[in-house]
Amino acid sequence: MGMIVPIVVVLAVMLWVIGAYNGLIALKFQTQNALKQIDVQLKRRHDLIPNLVQAVQGAMQFERGTLQDVIEARNKAISAGAGTNLQGVGQMAAAEAHLSGALGRLMAVVEAYPDLKATANVGQLQEELTSTENKIGFARQLYNDTATLYNTEQHQFPTALVAGFARAVPAELWEITDEAERAVPKVDLSMKKA
Amino acid sequence: MTDFEATNLFAQQEANRRKSRWLVAGFVVFFLWLGLGGDWIAYEYTKGLPPEQYRHGFPVLGAIMVLIAGGLVVNIRRSGASKVLWSTGAQRLDEPATQDERTISNVVDEMAIAAGIPRPTVWVIDDDDPNAFATGMKLDASHVAVTRGLMTTLNRDELQAVVGHEMGHIKNLDVQLMTLVAGLGGAIALIADGIGRMLWHGSHSRRHGGGFSGGGGGGGRKKNDLGPLIVVLIVVWILSWLLAPLVTRLLAMSISRKREYLADAMSAQFTRNPLALASALEKIEQAAAPTKSIKHGVAHLCIADPLGWRSSRREGRVSDLLATHPPMASRIARLRQMGFEPASV
Numbered sequence: 001m002g003m004i005v006p007i008v009v010v011l012a013v014m015l016w017v018i019g020a021y022n023g024l025i026a027l028k029f030q031t032q033n034a035l036k037q038i039d040v041q042l043k044r045r046h047d048l049i050p051n052l053v054q055a056v057q058g059a060m061q062f063e064r065g066t067l068q069d070v071i072e073a074r075n076k077a078i079s080a081g082a083g084t085n086l087q088g089v090g091q092m093a094a095a096e097a098h099l100s101g102a103l104g105r106l107m108a109v110v111e112a113y114p115d116l117k118a119t120a121n122v123g124q125l126q127e128e129l130t131s132t133e134n135k136i137g138f139a140r141q142l143y144n145d146t147a148t149l150y151n152t153e154q155h156q157f158p159t160a161l162v163a164g165f166a167r168a169v170p171a172e173l174w175e176i177t178d179e180a181e182r183a184v185p186k187v188d189l190s191m192k193k194a
Numbered sequence: 195m196t197d198f199e200a201t202n203l204f205a206q207q208e209a210n211r212r213k214s215r216w217l218v219a220g221f222v223v224f225f226l227w228l229g230l231g232g233d234w235i236a237y238e239y240t241k242g243l244p245p246e247q248y249r250h251g252f253p254v255l256g257a258i259m260v261l262i263a264g265g266l267v268v269n270i271r272r273s274g275a276s277k278v279l280w281s282t283g284a285q286r287l288d289e290p291a292t293q294d295e296r297t298i299s300n301v302v303d304e305m306a307i308a309a310g311i312p313r314p315t316v317w318v319i320d321d322d323d324p325n326a327f328a329t330g331m332k333l334d335a336s337h338v339a340v341t342r343g344l345m346t347t348l349n350r351d352e353l354q355a356v357v358g359h360e361m362g363h364i365k366n367l368d369v370q371l372m373t374l375v376a377g378l379g380g381a382i383a384l385i386a387d388g389i390g391r392m393l394w395h396g397s398h399s400r401r402h403g404g405g406f407s408g409g410g411g412g413g414g415r416k417k418n419d420l421g422p423l424i425v426v427l428i429v430v431w432i433l434s435w436l437l438a439p440l441v442t443r444l445l446a447m448s449i450s451r452k453r454e455y456l457a458d459a460m461s462a463q464f465t466r467n468p469l470a471l472a473s474a475l476e477k478i479e480q481a482a483a484p485t486k487s488i489k490h491g492v493a494h495l496c497i498a499d500p501l502g503w504r505s506s507r508r509e510g511r512v513s514d515l516l517a518t519h520p521p522m523a524s525r526i527a528r529l530r531q532m533g534f535e536p537a538s539v
Binding site for chain 1: 300307309310350
């Protein structure tokens with residue numbers, strides 16, 4: 001009879017350890033999956049840029065520099081994004097932020113060419129670009145939310161006790177490090193119907 | 195509501211989750227009482243009888259109620275969303291052709307990413323009134339339908355906010371919850387109707403000299419006294435059954451309103467732009483024509499009540515107790531608070 005209480009306590013502790021461990025592992029995989037979702041959207045953006053450049057370059061002979069910036073930033077972002085893990089997010093984020101800045105400047109220039117904007121192809125590309133930028137933003141938001149949950153969980157007592165055991169290492173958040181992107185005013189591509 | 199709860203969207207979500215959890219728990223307890231209460235009466239009535247006579251041990255009525263609920267759950271999990279979509283005449287949007295269609299298709303993509311759920315199928319309804327609804331019993335087979343009026347009335351940010359609201363319903367599994375609650379309410383109403391008829395006939399035949407044996411007891415048994423406990427139980431139980439259709443409906447509608455607030459807060463989480471939903475709701479309210487293509491059955495899944503009851507009355511009126519949606523004014527006020535703007539302009 002005297003054995004029952006200790007056995008129940010040990011069983012309860014074991015169940016809790018299993019639950020906390022599995023919870024951390026699940027969060028880790030969710031965080032990794034969220035990062036992969038950003039990758040998918042970044043790839044879309046990288047694929048969209050050549051089309052955009054092709055559609056506008058004929059009309060923008062005088063803006064070679066802006067176009068060149070976008071192409072260079074794209075190539076850098078592609079190489080920075082190759083094989084990242086949860087701890088190398090910062091470097092990838094910086095390259096992508098640079099590309100966002102260059103794209104923003106290009107779209108600001110496109111706004112100055114009403115004829116170009118009126119082309120159906122360019123209008124469609126603008127909507128695609130708006131949507132892709134949004135998707136990257138939302139994927140980033142989901143990643144940061146999930147990573148914050150994961151980081152909070154592994155630092156909070158009592159889950160922190162099993163964090164080492166579950167090999168939980170804080171995930172780096174996706175932050176805007178590029179000063180240029182902070183400074184660039186947001187270009188309105190939302191095509192409001194007023 | 196504290197200031198922190200009002201302005202923090204996660205705190206608002208938690209508050210609405212907590213409230214609707216209590217309401218669902220109340221619904222379940224009431225449902226079980228309708229069955230188990232009868233078992234308790236039968237147990238008290240038969241416990242003094244000698245062993246060779248029937249004694250009520252196993253809670254038969256409670257088991258029947260649980261079976262009804264279980265059957266409904268299985269049925270709901272199997273049934274598809276096609277009926278609802280068909281009844282509204284919605285058309286599947288596979289190949290977006292116009293700029294509007296491309297935008298809605300992209301917006302749904304974006305919100306699916308923000309919500310972290312599989313992309314729902316998009317449907318378009320040929321109706322000029324701005325409205326939208328979500329349906330589907332599974333997370334990986336869900337549907338979002340919007341009217342053409344919604345696509346032309348709202349700008350891109352507002353459209354995104356409305357789709358975010360529908361994604362909130364999908365992610366919270368509100369379609370299953372509300373279908374189940376409505377199904378259980380319907381089953382209760384049917385049984386209550388039957389009991390009402392039985393009582394009517396019982397009292398009727400007694401007046402003509404027949405015997406009213408009272409529930410499940412046999413007529414030829416040894417007379418045993420009805421204690422005060424049994425009398426009270428019988429009265430409360432029968433009253434519960436008679437009021438059951440009204441009580442379950444009130445509970446269901448109040449759950450529905452909490453889920454609406456929750457979906458609004460989910461939209462704010464996905465878009466991080468609660469003011470876009472606030473202005474979308476304002477535009478939808480102004481277009482207060484009823485949505486003709488959307489029937490009563492899906493009202494609780496829409497962004498705004500399709501029946502045209504979109505007035506800005508304050509919360510607390512009697513008619514509000516039976517509404518599927520909270521008053522627009524208070525939804526907009528809560529969204530403004532989340533966006534750190536004064537509640538009224």
